[in-house]
Amino acid sequence: MRYEFTTTGEIVPVNDGENAAEANDSVAKNDDETWTAIGRTGNGFGDSYEINGIVTGFNASGNYEIRLDGAVVTVSEVVAPADHVVEIQTTEDPSELDYELTTTGEPIPCTGDTENAADDNDSIVRNDDDTWTIDGYTGNGYGDQYYFSGEIVDFGPVEPFAAVYVDGKQIDLSPFERSPDPATEIGGGSGYANTVPESDANYVVETLSELLTALDAAGRGDTVYVAGDATIDASPVTGSDRLTVPTGVTLASNRGIDGASGGQISTGVIDYEHLMGLSEDVRLTGLRISGPETGYREYGTPVSSGVTVEGAGCEIDNTELWGFNHAALKLRTSTHIHHCHIHDNPMGGLGYGIQCLDGDNTLIEYNRFNFNRHSVASGTGEAGYEVRYNHFGGTETPSYQVGTHQPGGTTLLIHHNTFTPLRHVGQHPEEPGTHVSIRGVPEDRGEIHHNWFYNPKQPSAGRGNEAVIQPHVESLTNLHFGNNHYGQNIPDGDVGCPRR
Incomplete structure (x- = not known):
């Protein structure tokens, strides 16, 4: 019998065993990147191949039997109903993804017993422009598979844990990333939407003693509120760990509500580990947190930090932090930091806005940074982060704004940010100054795209x-x-952080 079949991926002849492909069989790559095998077999023998991708066509003459992974199948079972197969997966467990994927040709669910078969909770609709959209849900180590023809024209949301494979090859999702609403208020404050009003509070405090009492009493789900006109000097307890926000508690104030600056917690003490610690699942929002040292100086002790995140699941948003010569924020685990203004933490040798000490999934977005030695960095070289939609402002800064120490971090995603400082001041002055420094090699990968760098050098x-x-x-x-x-010339609107 003679046969011919075509696949979307490479065909590799199996050259050993009684059903080995022989010299009269041929495999060729086609101009459209598909592969075709043409052969002849018979007299009780057969030909074997390893295939990648999916089978898009099969023709044969005579009596024959097809086996796929050892099982007898029909032509209709082995030939895919479309040109490609797409698989949507999550790369972390646990993780969940509610996604939409749009193609130019009709998607057909891959059903059956495979763990990545499309489920009943996925739907397909035809759009007015004759494209097709899958509205799907997957996660926790599983995925969804579909056959389709044509092209993928949209996918979202693009998340660090989302992966899409076409014919077995992972595709780049960065073209599908959506820039946020240009009206989004970078740095929080006036215009920030997700504020906490005082009426939501379980405890309202104006003094240090009231704050300590409320934190001692508060439990999961409670909100401790620093009055908007309060300035609390926490110097007497700085470094004692007494100022620790308990698990599941929100510590809030009114920054951005009717133009308010937000209640302030400050310290005048320098020699200490940190002003405040956060336990698990804490939200810090609407506050001003300040230390005693805002000007640049060369490295030297004593040193101080603002907030240390000790527990998982924390969120810091709409908060202004400044005046700490070691770090405004120290992260011992992955944290979500957004819509904050972090500035004037500039000491040589340290001077971090955000120091990532551990955790692979810190998300830093919609923040405004000014005059920190390093605004975001992995101080240990062991952490990973995504830095997106931030504005690194000013004309000068002590050093690069984003980076990592050796060995180079895990996964580093740096995109849709604007970097304006062109002059480095302090111990190593230079102009133009570097914006991003990756010291070492990322363990997984580093992706740097859609950023606006004022420095013109590649x-x-x-x-x-x-x-x-x-x-x-x-x-x-x-x-x-x-x-x-x-x-410095203005790029396209989808490059850099959101701008009005």
Whole structure:
């Protein structure tokens, strides 16, 4: 018998065993990137192949039997009903993804006993422009599979734990990332939507003693509220761990409500581990938190930090932090930090706005940073983060704004940010100054795209003064770049942080 079949991925002849493919069989890659095998077999023998992708066509003459992974199948069972197969997966367990995927051709669910079969909770609709959209839900180590023809034209949401494979190959999702509403208030304050009113509070405090009493009494689900006109000097308890927000408690004030600045918690003490600690599932919102030292100086003790996140599941939003010569925020686990204004934490050698010490999934977005030595960095080189939709402002800064120490972090996603400081001041002055420094090599990957860098110099390995540098390597390693803009002229609207 003679046969011919075509697949979307490579066909590899199996050259051993009684059903080995032989010299009279051929495999070729076609101009459209598909693969075709043509062969002849008979007399009780057969030909075997390993295939990648899906089978899109099969023709044969005579009497024959097809086996797929050892099981006898029909032609209709082995030939896919479309040109491609797409699989939507989550890369973390536990994780859940409620997604939409749009194609130019009709998607057909892959059903059956496979763990990644499409489920009843997924739906497909035809759009007015004749595209098709899958509205699906997956997660917790599983996925959804569909056959389709044509192209994928949209997918969302793009999350760090979302992966899409076409014919077995993972595709780049960055073209599908959506820029947020330009009206989004970077840095919080006036215009920030998700404020907490005083009427939601279980405890309202104006003094240090009232604050300590409320934190001692509060439990999960409670809100402790610093009165909007209060300035609480926490110097007497700084460094004692007495100012610790318990598990599940929200510590809030009124920053941004009717133009309010927000209640303030401050310290005049420098030599301590931190002003405040956060337990698990804490929200810190609408406050001003300040330390005693805002000007640049070279490294030296004593040192101080503002807030240390000790527990998982914490959120810090709409908060202004400044005046800490070690770090305004120290993260010992993954944290969500958004719509904050973090500025004037500039000491040489330290001076972090946000210091990521551990955790692979910190999300830092919609913040405004000014005059920190490093606004975001993995101080240990062991953490991972996503930094997106932030504005790193001013004309000068002590050093690069975003980066990591060796060995290079885990997964580093840096996109849709604007970096304006062009001059480094302090111990190592330079102009133009570097914006991003990846010291070492990311364990997983580094993706740097859709950023607006005022520094006009393209990324480079080594320790130079380009917009992005990677010291300690001879060539850029495990870093991926795309759609960044270099220079002060205004780029397209989807590059840089949201702007009005």
